Amino acid sequence: MFKTAAGKAIRPTWIDAPPGSPGWAGYWTISRQHLTVVAEAVAIRDSLVNVEMHYSTTEQCDRRCKNAKGDDCTCSCEGKNHGDGDHASWTPVGDTTLVKSSGTRIATRQLTRAEAEAARLQRSLNGSQP
Incomplete structure (x- = not known):
C-alpha cells in the first residue's frame, strides 16, 4: 500500500x-x-x-514558507503561516529560519x-x- x-x-x-x-x-x-x-x-x-x-515545543518556520505560494508546507507550523508574509511573532535565526515557542502540540x-x-x-x- x-x-x-x-x-x-x-x-x-x-x-x-x-x-x-x-x-x-x-x-x-x-x-x-x-x-x-x-x-x-x-x-x-x-x-x-x-x-x-x-510537533515539538519549539516551532521552526522558514521564510520560504512564510513567503510561499500554494498549499503545501513542510515546516511545523502545519501550514498556518504558509504564504502569510507576516513575521512579527517570530524570531529570526540565521538567514532563513524563524523560531517561536508554542508548547507541545498534536494536530x-x-x-x-x-x-x-x-x-x-x-x-x-x-x-x-x-
Whole structure:
C-alpha cells in the first residue's frame, strides 16, 4: 500500500501501542514528504483517514514558507503561516529560519475520499506534485 502510493523510497515504520492500550494495536510513521500521497491513497481506499502529527515545543518556520505560494508546507507550523508574509511573532535565526515557542502540540486531521480525490485532480490540472 505505502510503496504503491509513494514509490520505492518510502520507509514506513510500525510503532506498537503501549501495553494495555484499548482499541488500537499501534500506528505507522512515515516521512512528511510522503504524507500527502499516502493519506490520500488511504482515504480513497477506505473512505476516511485520520492523520495525527506531533510537533515539538519549539516551532521552526522558514521564510520560504512564510513567503510561499500554494498549499503545501513542510515546516511545523502545519501550514498556518504558509504564504502569510507576516513575521512579527517570530524570531529570526540565521538567514532563513524563524523560531517561536508554542508548547507541545498534536494536530489531528481527517481526510475524506472526496477531499483526497479533489486534491489529486487539482494537482493534476495544475501539473504539480504533492
